[in-house]
Amino acid sequence: MHTQLELYQLVAPLAKLGIWERNLVTGEVHWNSIIGEILELKDGSAISLEEVLLLYRNPGEIRRVLDEAMRTGQPQSIEAELVTASGNSKHVQLHAGARLENGRCTRIYGTLRDISEIVSMRHRYEDREARFFQAFNHAPIGMALVSLQGEWLQANHSLCQLMGFTEAELLQRTFQELTHPEDLQADLIQMQQLIANNLDWYEMEKRYFHKDGHVIWALLKVSAVRDQAGKPLYFISQIKDITERKKNTETIKKQNERLLNFAHIVSHNLRSHTGNIKMLSDMVIEERDPLEKEALLGMLSQNAGNLLDTLFHLNEVVKINDTGFSNRQALNLKREIDRVLTILSASIIQAEASITLAVNPDLELLLNPAYLESILVNLISNSIRYRDAERSLQVNIAADTASDKTTLRITDNGSGIDLNLHGKKLFGMYKTFHGNDDARGMGLFLVKNQVEAMDGKVFVESVPGQGTTFTLEFTHR
Amino acid sequence: MRLDIACIIDDDQIFTYLLSKKMKLLSFSDTLLVFKNGLEALKYLHPILESPEILPSVILLDLNMPVLDGWQFLDEFTKFKINKKITVYIVSSSIDEADHERARGYKEVSQFFVKPITEKDLLDMLAEVGEQSRS
Structure with a gap:
């Protein structure tokens, strides 16, 4: 069994704990060997309080702490930097206690510990954290710390700008609320995998909603920050705006479709005319009968005319792709429709068609005037041409404006078209469906291309024998 | 060699006129049927499926046509059970x-001829169909 003193003397060096005591009455000083090691004193023997204080970078601070202990008798502690007798810089933790007798301090004592390693570790950690938040705050892409439940814990400037919220507003929402419903499930599944530690990180393209409601396409990369035991604490999300890229991809896809369409036209229509011309001219050469020769020459001329028509149509297609978007101007929709109805008035009267208009007379849209006219002429004259002989034609034209888009519907009670049979090629060039000899197969092809050139969309619904509705959609921007 | 019944399905009236003229000059077949789209051909063929003697032994089929195009005609035609x-x-x-590849997917389609059609093309058809009818 050790005495308490012995135990002290054995344990203190194990803990690298310096122990010191000064008797202020007798001037006696006790300290263990660790103090000498910390202060790197050559012979390890005690030195005066003044000499010790001078080793500290800020002696005044240490003196205040000791004075406080001596005055109040309350234990004090401080972390401080000192330069040892050998000139090395160290961080130490000093604890001091005092014994007061009749209000006078007779003894001070305490411990001293070298915490240089802990402090430098702490500095490294703080430095790293500072660098992370520096990068976080100033990153050109959106970054956020997100809780395991999906609440935003911290969001950087880029993210706030991307989403249209202030950081405070954003922190009141979850990422789930701001995610497009079609992309939410895929995100949540991967998040669970991340929590379960089956993934180190995941990356996906997804849609968020901006504060004002429009869709943002983003590339999201999520990793988890874990504690020592590997338990996830929170997520770090990096969110890059790829809306522009998505839009460009979409444009390129559309342009490729048009190019392919163009190649088809060249492959099919130009070739069919030239093929006929080749056959005809060969036969003209071989034909002996002058009457028959005459007939063949007539056909040759007709075919050359068809070839010219096709070339003219090809030119129209190219023109759409060139200037469609740039030549837009604010148009009063009702006035434009009225004008087209006047152009078509002869055939409307002849067909005994009744046309109703439900369009706000103040509604203005940013459109290309030539295209709008061509679209309306094509759709309305289609309604007239493909009316049902059994009943009088009724055409309803209605515009509907929401905050983000205007929808224009042209509905007729005509013969309709079987979309299961023809749906895929309805808007194709040179596609005709009713076997009418006057159909050129250009109208709906032009409509689709012109609508899309103005960044709009066109849809069709139809029931054979009941009628057809064409819906045009233009987003406001 | 002269075939019994041949059939053209094509909406290009100039082409069908020229082709039928060439076929007549070559004595391609006893009878020639011309339809201006797939639907008209189906309407004609459907009621006579049970009468092989009046069905054509060769069909020259265009692809791009209004109402029912060549592909849609083939999809219906291949469902028929015909004894000829x-x-x-x-x-x-x-x-x-892509069209040529797609055509190879139909075992009923023997060959793909690109317009304009020459006399030699017609003679090749005659030879092939004649070969088949002999064997």
């Missing part, structure tokens, strides 16, 4: 490889 060998040739302006 009918050889289908595609006769189209298309030089699109």
Whole structure:
């Protein structure tokens, strides 16, 4: 069994704990060997309080702490930097206690510990954290710390700008609320995998909603920050705006479709005319009968005319792709429709068609005037041409404006078209469906291309024998 | 060699006029049927499926046509149960490889001829169909 003193003397060096005591009455000083090691004193023997204080970078601070202990008798502690007798810089933790007798301090004592390693570790950690938040705050892409439940814990400037919220507003929402419903499930599944530690990180393209409601396409990369035991604490999300890229991809896809369409036209229509011309001219050469020769020459001329028509149509297609978007101007929709109805008035009267208009007379849209006219002429004259002989034609034209888009519907009670049979090629060039000899197969092809050139969309619904509705959609921007 | 009944399905009236003229000059067949789209051909063929003697032994089929195009015609035609060998040739302006590839997917389609059609093309058809009817 050790005495308490012995135990002290054995344990203190194990803990690298310096122990010191000064008797202020007798001037006696006790300290263990660790103090000498910390202060790197050559012979390890005690030195005066003044000499010790001078080793500290800020002696005044240490003196205040000791004075406080001596005055109040309350234990004090401080972390401080000192330069040892050998000139090395160290961080130490000093604890001091005092014994007061009749209000006078007779003894001070305490411990001293070298915490240089802990402090430098702490500095490294703080430095790293500072660098992370520096990068976080100033990153050109959106970054956020997100809780395991999906609440935003911290969001950087880029993210706030991307989403249209202030950081405070954003922190009141979850990422789930701001995610497009079609992309939410895929995100949540991967998040669970991340929590379960089956993934180190995941990356996906997804849609968020901006504060004002429009869709943002983003590339999201999520990793988890874990504690020592590997338990996830929170997520770090990096969110890059790829809306522009998505839009460009979409444009390129559309342009490729048009190019392919163009190649088809060249492959099919130009070739069919030239093929006929080749056959005809060969036969003209071989034909002996002058009457028959005459007939063949007539056909040759007709075919050359068809070839010219096709070339003219090809030119129209190219023109759409060139200037469609740039030549837009604010148009009063009702006035434009009225004008087209006047152009078509002869055939409307002849067909005994009744046309109703439900369009706000103040509604203005940013459109290309030539295209709008061509679209309306094509759709309305289609309604007239493909009316049902059994009943009088009724055409309803209605515009509907929401905050983000205007929808224009042209509905007729005509013969309709079987979309299961023809749906895929309805808007194709040179596609005709009713076997009418006057159909050129250009109208709906032009409509689709012109609508899309103005960044709009066109849809069709139809029931054979009941009628057809064409819906045009233009987003406001 | 002269076939019994041949059939052209094509909406290009100038082409069908020229082709039928060439076929007559070559004595291609006793009878020639001309339809201006797939639907008209189906309407004609459907009621006579049970009477092989009045069904054509060769069909020259265009691809791009209004109402029912060549592909849609083939999709219906291949569902028929017919007691006669009918050889289908595609006769189209298309030089699109995708069309040629797609045509190879139909075992009923024997060959793909690109317009304009020459006398030699017609003679090749005659030879092939004649070969089949002998064997």
